[in-house]
Amino acid sequence: MSLPNPAELIRQMALDLTASLSKRGIVEPRFIGIRTGGVWVAQALLEAMSSQSPLGTLDVSFYRDDFSQNGLHPQVRPSELPFEIEGQHLVLIDDVLMSGRTIRAALNELFDYGRPASVTLVCLLDLDAGELPISPDVVGATLSLELDERVKLSGPTPLTLELQDLSTASAAL
């Protein structure tokens, strides 16, 4: 399977997001990327939209639902939100949407900062494996993978996508 070029996806996503925000009358959205891949996508997206808005970064390690299975992520870093959350229209950006659990954790974390007016979800790729009722408002591409396949984003410049096969490359993960 050939993977799409992230730069091309982001160009289209910038147009879709601008249209989606203006349709809903949102003039000053707050952009938040989920560490690490989501931050890269967010930076590229802001550049494609020629936006000077500050970018918040979210580290959802403390909010994950798999602590009992996987423990604490050793490279946890502080979340940095250089703006108010209360009453704001948020644009939440991630790289790959798979189970939806990261987004659930991110929403839980955001609500601990305040009550946003709305949250728009933007993802580079939707793997359509939703284990939770979460789907993106703006998406670069939707892919269907085999059970053992994963997609990995590398970045920040250039952004590249790579297909991984867990059945053969499990040692590398």
Add this chain to the structure above:
Amino acid sequence: MTPLDAKRPLQLNHQGQLRHFLSLDGLPRELLTEILDTADSFLEVGARAVKKVPLLRGKTVCNVFFENSTRTRTTFELAAQRLSADVITLNVSTSSTSKGETLFDTLRNLEAMAADMFVVRHGDSGAAHFIAEHVCPEVAIINGGDGRHAHPTQGMLDMLTIRRHKGSFENLSVAIVGDILHSRVARSNMIALKALGCPDIRVVAPKTLLPIGVEQYGVKVYTDLAEGLKDVDVVIMLRLQRERMQGGLLPSEGEFYRLFGLTTARLAGAKPDAIVMHPGPINRGVEIESAVADGAHSVILNQVTYGIAIRMAVMSMAMSGQTAQRQFEQENAQ
């Protein structure tokens, strides 16, 4: 006798992650740095409107204090609560032990209440270590101070304080001043500073308050305060432990203050941007002058804030490592 944790990695699981937190002795620099990094993230949580994360939801943390403490107990309670754990605190000195129950039985009862973590403070050196090894191996044990041996969370919160104010440890001169002999804080600090690469660690005290062989920790010994403070970046004052003082180690508190008390004039010998730390509770006019304790160089209250973040980091890391260890053992048993 001082237990030697370094000889046996009791506090690490099969993957080298923390599963108990008993002593800093023998812990690698990478692990200490990971604790500091994790604590930095928890500091950010403490600055939010909602100062709570769901990490330890459904876990039970039991603070078992065989020795009185206000600051350590309350910051451990707050840390556990901010991790969403259920917390109970037992002041054992005032309950069952006075009815004749042994340490062993007390803890087995708590274990039967399905506690996932014990924070233990005890007057005897090695108590936390003993519990982790012989009493409750399934429970994550955090040492909240044991006798004269160790106070590892205090040691790490002091390291976080230094790193946040000085950036790193590579070029620092740090003086630890006062009652080194009775101080588990001093021991934990010497070990941590050494492990993190601090090149100039000094202990400053009258000879009667220095443990025999303190040089083994890789520190320089000074018995004159002015010499010991010269051009240091960090001054860690220790509390004069009046309750542990027996048999003429000091002529008088007045004399101690005159020779080893930190005053504005004495502090002038340190670097102009030196920071002053103290584990608390401070004895004003015994080891430190009020003008210094409340002055611009003092970071004593910041230490309390950092202490909560360090305890959150250690508790979540130990819970994570202990859970992994139990899963590993279960899989191996099958």
